[in-house]
Amino acid sequence: MAERFRNKTVIVTGGASGIGEAAARLFASEGGRVVISDMSEKGKDLSDSLNSEGYETTFIKTDVTNEEDVKHLVNSTVEKYGSLDVLFANAGIGGMSLVHETDFSAWKKIIDVNLHGVFLCNKYAIAQMLKQETGGAIVNNDSIHGVVGKAGVGAYSAAKGGVKLLTQSATAEYASKGIRINNVNPGYIDTPLLADLPEEMRQELIRLHPIGRLGKPEEVAKAVAFLASDDASFITGASLLVDGGYTSV
Ligand SMILES: NC(=O)c1ccc[n+]([C@@H]2O[C@H](COP(=O)([O-])OP(=O)(O)OC[C@H]3O[C@@H](n4cnc5c(N)ncnc54)[C@H](O)[C@@H]3O)[C@@H](O)[C@H]2O)c1
16 A cells, blocks of 8 residues: 555544545555544544554544634644644535525535635645645545536535635645645535435436446545645646546536
8 A cells, every 4th residue: 555645644624424534544544644623523433443453543523613623623733743734624514405495594504614614724724834844735625516506505516616716716825835725526425424315316316427326435535635645746726526427417
């Protein structure tokens, strides 16, 4: 196994489940010191289990919508490991409703976690990376719905479209400072986020992917690790679709 993250410190937000968990496992298996950040205590169980396998991980409980939590996440990471080399800003929530039926409170919650949370994590990670001679790499977990819409995902796509352009503007600000910032844009991925979908809707989603199935969290994690690694040294401001062809048709 390549060790692209040996001596690197990686934060994965929403690292307790789904795509974040798969990414945390991959970063750890490639030598990274991984900070698993999540609101859920399941992140502690994952960290304990990875440490018992000989990996170096830490759990830091974080609500990415809380600025003090995010500051604490970055500061504690740097206190413990000395640097922050990679951020995977992944924490996010779903939610479906037609625009005219969407409660304002539900709209605000989705924008708060999926856009404001990514902004806060980028803000404090970038501030730290600017202090380091070695710069850093950030991958924001966007979505196909940061690129194309779909009935029922108004709030979600508004947040994810915001993430896409936040990434591009931040790229313009920090590319010359040694900080690369990219998006990964998954199609529908088989994670707990989709667990409550009725079977009929699940089959409909599968049909929308020319590849004929939903994605796996590990397939997204591999793209994230690529973008975060030196293999992607000339890639910044990109949105990498990992979508089984969803947006091609
Ligand atoms: N599953 C999909 O089909 C899919 C597709 C495209 C993009 N995504 C994006 O991938 C990311 C991860 O989704 P997933 O499918 O792995 O979901 P998941 O529900 O399995 O994992 C999300 C994690 O984020 C955590 N989280 C939620 N709100 C948080 C907060 N305020 N602060 C900190 N942690 C919080 C949850 O506790 C959970 O552990 C999300 O940003 C989602 O929008 C998912």
